[in-house]
Amino acid sequence: MKLLFQIIRPAIIALALFMVSTTVTSRIANAAEVNPPPTVEAQDKSLLDLYSDGGWTMHFIALISVGTITIITYCATRIRSKKLIPPALERSLELAMSQQDVSAALQVCEGDSSSLSHVMKETLTKAGAGVEVYSKADLEAVAAETIFHEETKFMLWVNMLNAFAAVAPMLGLLGTVSGMIGSFNQLAAGASKPSDFAGGIGEAMITTAFALIVAIPSMLAYFVFKNLLQSIVGDLAYSASNLINRFISGSGVGASSDEA
Structure with missing residues (x-):
């Protein structure tokens, strides 16, 4: 048992x-x-509420976003092949340069503000100033100098997109640090509820998110417009060289210096 x-x-x-x-x-x-x-219950916050919760760094991120949109709009309207190398202008210059009519070519360039007109105007003005013979080397040197100036003028704006893409995440990181400092200050003051830290953590996350929203499109636009500008500059150099060859291959004024 x-x-x-x-x-x-x-x-x-x-x-x-x-x-x-x-x-x-x-x-x-x-x-x-x-x-x-x-x-x-979870509350749906508007974009303005998120902007307000992001803290003081959101003002600088907003300024960068406005600048990014402005420069992207400018580049999209200006950095275009038809804007920088108008087909109608190129045909008019081909006719004038083939006939070696310098005054007609300069007159065509005066009525246009494109990069091609600037290049050919500077080429004919500088290389032909005070001399009777246009040498191909002089024309190509001035054309290359002017093309470099045109590229630099537009790259100034394109590089601003790269600067914005670099600065925006840094501002987001600054907002993150600011929010975390606020949360640690609450902890040091004796706060123990999750709601006491929500403000600082929200500021940290919101600024980072908005900074990336600004930086990513800015970086993509930088590479797009940089490659597009390089391609157009290559076409511009080809068009200028073609026009110079047409001018040199003519008779009269286009004779080489050795023949003179």
Whole structure:
């Protein structure tokens, strides 16, 4: 009998513990149903609310976003092949340069503000100033100098996109550091609830997100317009060289200096 009791004693203890745990669990469940915990509904925040929660660095990020949009609009309207190398202007210059009519070519350039007109105007004005013979080397040297100036003029704006893409994440990081400092100050003051840290953490995350939203399109636009400008500058150099060859291959004024 004693041996039988020792065998079934662990089973009796386990059954008793199971019954006690079941009873306690049911009572806790009933209490939760009678007094349910208060639920916090998620609030939808507007863009203005997010801007306000982002802190003071959001003002600088907003300025960079406005500058980025402005420069992208400028580059999209100006850095275009038809704007910098108008087909109608190129045909008019081909006719004038083939006839070696310098005055007609300069007159055509005066009525246009494209890069091609600037290049040919400077080429004919500088290389022909005070000399009677236009040498191909002089024309190509002045054309290359003017093309470099035109490329630099537009790259100034394109490089601003690269600067904005680099500065925006740094401002976002600054906002992140500012928000975390605010959260640690709350912790040092004795705050212990999650809601006490929500403001600082929200500022840290919002500024980072908005900074990346500005930086990513700015970086993409930088590479797009940089490659586009390089391609157009290559076409501009080819067009200028073609016009110079047409001018040199003519008669009269286009004779080489050795022939003179």
